[in-house]
Amino acid sequence: MARSEISHRHAAAVIAAVQAELEARDGAAAVAVVDPHGELVGFLRTDGCPLASINNAINKAFTAARERVESAEIGARSRADGFPMTNFGDLRYTGWGGGVPLLSGDAVIGAVGVSGLPEDEDIELARLGAAVPAP
Numbered sequence: 001m002a003r004s005e006i007s008h009r010h011a012a013a014v015i016a017a018v019q020a021e022l023e024a025r026d027g028a029a030a031v032a033v034v035d036p037h038g039e040l041v042g043f044l045r046t047d048g049c050p051l052a053s054i055n056n057a058i059n060k061a062f063t064a065a066r067e068r069v070e071s072a073e074i075g076a077r078s079r080a081d082g083f084p085m086t087n088f089g090d091l092r093y094t095g096w097g098g099g100v101p102l103l104s105g106d107a108v109i110g111a112v113g114v115s116g117l118p119e120d121e122d123i124e125l126a127r128l129g130a131a132v133p134a135p
Contacts, residue, residue: 003134005035006102006110011042014102014112014129021128022046029116030057031129036108038062038092046116053116060099060126061113062092068108071099072123098122100130 003010011033018031028048033041038061045054063071075095078085085093097119102110112129114122 056115064099064111072097
């Protein structure tokens with residue numbers, strides 16, 4: 001049965017998977033998991049994570065959940081269309097990569113955001129987290 005919203009157990013599993021990969025790489029980042037409305041369900045800030053990455057991870061997840069696509073896609077569309085991110089009406093929207101929707105079937109049940117590493121690594125780790133099945 002498809003869920004309509006991510007559970008706290010699933011959020012914890014997503015965070016644990018990203019944390020394990022960060023530890024394997026000796027990396028430092030923030031990891032945020034939000035519900036389909038973009039509201040925070042789970043969060044991790046690893047040792048050494050830059051302070052700015054806290055809000056960036058949350059905002060990447062928020063954007064992916066609200067728009068139901070990766071945050072990098074929103075940024076690419078915004079640049080291509082000349083549509084300023086501020087036109088979304090919420091300053092939490094971001095076009096940086098590292099926000100990925102979490103799916104249950106075809107439904108977006110939340111999103112994961114990763115920030116603190118180079119953008120391509122944030123994206124890779126967020127996709128890794130998004131691939132974690134619900135427990």
